[in-house]
Amino acid sequence: MNLIDRYILRKYLTTFFFTVGIFIIIIVVFDVSEKLDDFLKYKATFTQVLFRYYALGSVPFFLNMLTPLMNFIAVIFFTSKMADQTEIVPILNGGMSFNRMLRPYLVGSGMICALSLVSNLYILPETNRIKVQFENVYVKPNRMSASTSATHMQIDSNTYVYINSFDTKQSVGYNFVLEKFDGENMIEKLMAERVSWDSTASKWRMENYTNRIINGLHEEMLKGDSRDTTLDMKPQDFEVYENIFTEMTTKALNERIVKEEIRGTGMMSDLLMEKYKRWVHPFSIIILTLMGVALSSKKVRGGIGLSLGIGIGLSFTFLVFNQFSTMFALKGGLSPLIATLVPSVTFLILSLILLRKAPK
Numbered sequence: 001m002n003l004i005d006r007y008i009l010r011k012y013l014t015t016f017f018f019t020v021g022i023f024i025i026i027i028v029v030f031d032v033s034e035k036l037d038d039f040l041k042y043k044a045t046f047t048q049v050l051f052r053y054y055a056l057g058s059v060p061f062f063l064n065m066l067t068p069l070m071n072f073i074a075v076i077f078f079t080s081k082m083a084d085q086t087e088i089v090p091i092l093n094g095g096m097s098f099n100r101m102l103r104p105y106l107v108g109s110g111m112i113c114a115l116s117l118v119s120n121l122y123i124l125p126e127t128n129r130i131k132v133q134f135e136n137v138y139v140k141p142n143r144m145s146a147s148t149s150a151t152h153m154q155i156d157s158n159t160y161v162y163i164n165s166f167d168t169k170q171s172v173g174y175n176f177v178l179e180k181f182d183g184e185n186m187i188e189k190l191m192a193e194r195v196s197w198d199s200t201a202s203k204w205r206m207e208n209y210t211n212r213i214i215n216g217l218h219e220e221m222l223k224g225d226s227r228d229t230t231l232d233m234k235p236q237d238f239e240v241y242e243n244i245f246t247e248m249t250t251k252a253l254n255e256r257i258v259k260e261e262i263r264g265t266g267m268m269s270d271l272l273m274e275k276y277k278r279w280v281h282p283f284s285i286i287i288l289t290l291m292g293v294a295l296s297s298k299k300v301r302g303g304i305g306l307s308l309g310i311g312i313g314l315s316f317t318f319l320v321f322n323q324f325s326t327m328f329a330l331k332g333g334l335s336p337l338i339a340t341l342v343p344s345v346t347f348l349i350l351s352l353i354l355l356r357k358a359p360k
Contacts, residue, residue: 057131075292076311116282129247272336294354
């Protein structure tokens with residue numbers, strides 16, 4: 001990289017981190033004003049709020065969500081300022097092509113993209129877990145559903161489970177039915193009035209159970225007060241609350257997807273959306289960087305204000321587009337992979353068109 005490359009890269013990174021700092025301060029101030037009553041109501045200490053909730057939980061979450069947009073605004077801001085101060089014209093007149101001038105932008109956006117990708121895969125699940133746990137205690141303690149009803153689950157290729165109701169706080173289920181099949185023939189049906197999770201032994205305790213064992217024309221009926229059974233399911237499989245999958249590690253998320261393919265509890269779209277977003281979301285940083293350079297590299301009469309206004313408008317357009325595609329995947333049956341890729345691919349095509357028309 002030559003002197004001009006280092007100059008552009010330095011301005012890029014300093015503007016980006018300054019923009020991040022300003023946005024985070026504004027977001028935290030608004031978030032505190034919104035949740036202050038909850039903090040006081042549920043007696044969260046100042047240290048818990050400041051360090052545990054914001055420093056370790058919410059700030060990383062907001063950074064991950066808004067990094068592409070903050071990067072986009074930063075690129076437009078400093079590039080339009082360079083154009084307004086007639087710095088880009090001498091660079092191009094000095095023999096550097098427009099495409100060559102994109103190199104420091106690609107290096108800078110690539111660095112931020114790599115950091116965001118590593119954060120998505122390895123850091124954010126842990127920080128999101130801290131954030132969700134804090135909110136479940138000090139912000140909305142009743143947000144998690146206390147019970148689920150009429151749950152059907154396939155725990156392996158031949159075993160099906162039904163629980164009429166499950167108390168997620170007590171890890172207790174009622175009217176439990178387990179059916180095992182050999183092909184199309186049922187070979188066992190276990191029914192229990194109550195099941196409870198033994199966390200010490202990692203087993204389920206059946207109470208007031210009846211076990212019907214079928215062997216062709218012969219049947220055997222067993223009854224008892226209680227028995228322990230090992231099943232490939234845990235109380236966490238019945239928990240339903242906001243952002244439950246964002247706190248899973250990448251390994252745990254992949255394992256849950258494999259289980260969901262067998263069980264079919266209706267969470268596959270949510271799981272796949274979370275998985276694909278972790279991989280695709282960071283690359284939108286590079287796409288929006290290219291668009292930002294194409295929009296702001298020309299000096300205009302409106303100055304940097306016009307370019308910045310266009311950039312903010314496109315930023316929110318991208319955010320809304322991304323949210324719409326997510327809702328279509330979760331509620332409308334759209335493929336999660338397509339829903340994740342459509343906003344980025346659409347803006348990539350738009351970026352390439354704008355780059356082609358940008359002044360050279």
